[in-house]
Amino acid sequence: MHTLTKLISGLLFASTLLSHSVLQAAVMHQVNAVPGGVVVIRLDKVKTRQAPTARFIKRKIMVTRKSATDPYWYAVIGVPLSVKPGQYKLLVTARTRSGSYIKKAYPFKISYKKYRAQYIKIKNKRKVNPYKRDLTRIFAEYKVIKKAYSQWTPKSKVPLKFDPPVRGRFSGSYGSRRFFNKKPRKPHSGMDIAAPKGRPVRAPAKGRVITIGHYFFNGKTIFLDHGQGLITLYSHINKIKVKPGQHIARGQIIGTVGKTGRATGPHLHWTVRLNGTSVDPALFMHRRYNRQSSTRKRRRRRKSNRH
Ligand SMILES: [Zn+2]
The missing domain is CATH 2.60.40.1590 (Peptidoglycan hydrolase domains)
Structure with missing residues (x-):
């Protein structure tokens, strides 16, 4: 050489x-x-x-x-x-x-990383092939979501270690290449944690509520801003317990688990965004949690609730 x-x-x-x-x-x-x-x-x-x-x-x-x-x-x-x-x-x-x-x-x-393919069956066909009027709604929501994502708050200390936002079973990993009713769709932008409807969802770290909403795919959703482009998203929520602009402490209840939007059953869809892109939430969590959850995932793959 x-x-x-x-x-x-x-x-x-x-x-x-x-x-x-x-x-x-x-x-x-x-x-x-x-x-x-x-x-x-x-x-x-x-x-x-x-x-x-x-x-x-x-x-x-x-x-x-x-x-x-x-x-x-x-x-x-x-x-x-x-x-x-x-x-x-x-x-x-x-x-x-x-x-x-x-x-x-x-x-x-x-480096290259191969993400798993995942095949999901959605009973409500409209959530896979939306009607014309749904597309108008989806497009309007897309603009609102994009605005929430573009938030940049200067902050010298940004929390980079997250607690699991809900106690539950890991039912879908970040990045998987998804097929809804055999139709290819966008890769999975977050982590799914299956838990019974009504179980509290807690802020994994200190933050501030950017906005809340009820969207076609994501269902009831909360956006948290942790500073310097680190934003987290909580979807398919049953009840939202916070208001836009509210400051949130680590561990504070922000909502409860539900299945609003495109979901096969009650679960939390959790997205972590950094510099305008989604990244793997598992990278911000404690190792022990990841190991446990992947074992559980293997054991109960058949009964996984996700979107
Ligand atoms: Zn999901």
Whole structure:
């Protein structure tokens, strides 16, 4: 191998490795440099007055610290499911104390991940092939949802560890390629947790209610803003217990489990969004929960409630 090529590939390997260890050790529990995953990159130490700004494929990226005294800033990148595996760059701009700007590109690699195919039978055919008047409603809702998703609240401390929002059985994983009544539809944008109707749904971390609504596919839904483009969504809710603008504490009840919208049975559909894209919610949770839930999933695959 050519020496320069060797050096470059060595550097890339080192940067990927660093992002893994940082995430596992300090900022979050797991990392996945794959479509639908999260990549954390430690930025070079620069004496700055404010947090550096970071961009990835033209998106504004979260930049945070472990504590107010931490000398390092970390960029936390949500990788869209649609991104092709390959080499990418995070573009960072830092303003020094003297007022000059330092720009740097941090290369990182996104690997391929194969997500499972899932075949779901929906009895209400209208939820798979909506009527013309439904499409008008769906389009209007899409605009409202898109606006809620575009929320960006500057916040120095963003919660990156989440509690499970509801006690229940893991019934559908993020990213699965879905077929409703044998028709291909969008990949699963979140995690499904099956639980009896009426069971409390709790905020997995501190946040603020962006909006609430009752939508054609998602049913009754709550949007929480945790800061710097980290947004969570709770769908198919039976009863919503919060109001737009309300500040929510970690563990506070925000609603109850239901099956409103397109659902095969009572469950919570939970979406986590980062820099305008959905990412795997499991990456923000404690490892123990993930292990338990995947065992349960294997055991009771037949009776899974999901959308
Ligand atoms: Zn779902």
